[in-house]
Amino acid sequence: MAAVQGGRAAARGQWLLARWARPLLFTLCLAPLAWLVWGAAADRLGANPAEALIRALGDWTLRLLCLTLVVTPLRLALKVPALARFRRMLGLFTFFYALLHLLSYAWFDMGLEPGEIARDIAKRPFILVGMAAFALLTLLAATSFNRAMRWLGGRRWQQLHRGVYLIAVLAVLHFWWMRAGKNDFAEVLVYGALLAALLAARPLLRRRAGLQKG
């Protein structure tokens, strides 16, 4: 009986192991960028294209962060181990969009002047929080490769990469602070609730999986 169940679980999500699965995800992750580049080139980003671009890239960073964090809960809840092979790519795309978000801010808003950026970080706490999140994200991206994993050792690597929880908190704080001027928190709450649920789901699902094993 147990063997039959195990067989079914292994069969579930088999298609995710197909060779085209990762290139497909890669292409999908690039689609928002392609859409934005086209929008900028065709002057379809509205009256303030710089602002539209900076904000859209921030939105996509948050969305990819949510997608990255949904992988593990989904894998545990649905018992589809194959999902794990997409986590690193999603995490790196989160970093990629965060980098573009930061670069577009530095370029369009700050004219790529380091002095201006430094003054802005000192002036606006939400910029400081965003920068802190990005710094941490950079650290995780830089240690996402197999060699870095081996070098750090599994346990230390895992501890370091739990930093993604802090990144999620900082990212939502960054967004919340940005919207605070308009008292308009509807979208912030959606992302905040989603990320909180995803983070809370992990220990719950792990414990359930642990209990079943025992």
Add this chain to the structure above:
Amino acid sequence: LPARRTAVAGGLSMEKLTAYKDATTYNNFYEFGTDKGDPVKNAATLKTRPWTVAVEGLVNKPRTFGIEELLKLSPQEERIYRLRCVEGWSMVIPWVGYSLAELIRRVEPQGSAKYVEFVTLADKPTMPGVNSRVLDWPYTEGLRMDEALHPLTLLAFGMYGEVLPNQNGAPVRLVVPWKYGFKSAKSIVKIRFVEKEPGTAWNKAAKNEYGFYSNVNPDVDHPRWSQATERRIGEDGLFAKRRKTLPFNGYEAQVGQLYAGMDLKKFY
């Protein structure tokens, strides 16, 4: 909306006009939503006829004006003003209207009237944003009497030679070009003459961020961002450098004397 060119000093900026499309699709008009694309999407519900503006308070001749009567009260003039938003962007817009002073003169303010308060429409069925708690509705604004009487202070009924689009504050709004945009109340229904400085919507929402005066001033930062520069909407695309913001939005020669001796850092 037919108009003659204005003769008011500083009333005709020679700068390149902002595209009509940009000026009518990128708006802050929170009664229709806080996103700048919301007003153009949602403001079609605004009913601008019939429309009345009640003028009351410390005046000898309080009365209610119908919009048709207001349109004919004084000859319509074209004014080309720079508009600087507190958020750090700016436009150049050709407005149509006449000096608010024309209206004020006709109602004969009493000596005790030191300030003018503007109350705008807050109509839940037609304005979805009024259900939100972003601001204390109705949106109100205010000017000191000498500011209200300044010839540059415009009661506007149109822009780009046409009647005001709903999202830009139809059918009648204020334009005070040397102050941040939020001082220029849209869709006005009441003008009240009072003795004490009236509360204003943004000042009530965040006292330390939005002062009563809110004159454009590159040397007084908003608590959460710098006001030293601005992005001119529609200028040279994505990579255009931000412009330096000018004191009183470039109208210092015309209005500077109103604030002689005042500490503008204190009265921001």
